[in-house]
Amino acid sequence: xxxxxxxxxxxxxxxxxxxxxRGSGDNKVLRTIKIKHDSxxxxxxxxxxxxxxxxxxCLFDYLRLHLQAIVAIAPRRxxxxxxxxxxxxxxxxHRYEWNNNDQHERVPYMATRTTINSVDNx
Ligand SMILES: [Zn+2]
Numbered sequence: 001x002x003x004x005x006x007x008x009x010x011x012x013x014x015x016x017x018x019x020x021x022r023g024s025g026d027n028k029v030l031r032t033i034k035i036k037h038d039s040x041x042x043x044x045x046x047x048x049x050x051x052x053x054x055x056x057x058c059l060f061d062y063l064r065l066h067l068q069a070i071v072a073i074a075p076r077r078x079x080x081x082x083x084x085x086x087x088x089x090x091x092x093x094h095r096y097e098w099n100n101n102d103q104h105e106r107v108p109y110m111a112t113r114t115t116i117n118s119v120d121n122x
Contacts (some may be wrong), residue, residue, distance in 0.1 A: 009058020
């Protein structure tokens with residue numbers, strides 16, 4: 001197994017950066033970024049996307065180009081659901097309104113707070 005990946009961004013080699021320049025004399029090219037393992041922080045996260053992409057731009061170029069193939073790997077045909085408990089409680093609050101004297105006036109009202117709680121499935 002090699003200790004590096006080439007950036008998978010389809011346009012990586014078209015970015016005008018000094019880090020991509022290879023070759024000598026009049027035979028210079030812009031080359032895809034080589035992502036070495038062990039030599040940068042990214043490799044500490046074995047499944048990090050940045051083991052395969054040199055930056056977000058290359059990652060999203062790849063996603064745009066291969067999106068249909070990627071979602072075909074694990075298509076979502078039904079919505080997923082998470083059981084929750086919804087708690088609604090009234091509480092005293094206030095807002096400011098313009099009164100007839102063209103002044104800001106503090107007006108009390110009863111507000112509703114909605115809290116979403118998890119359900120214990122144990
Ligand atoms: Zn790249």
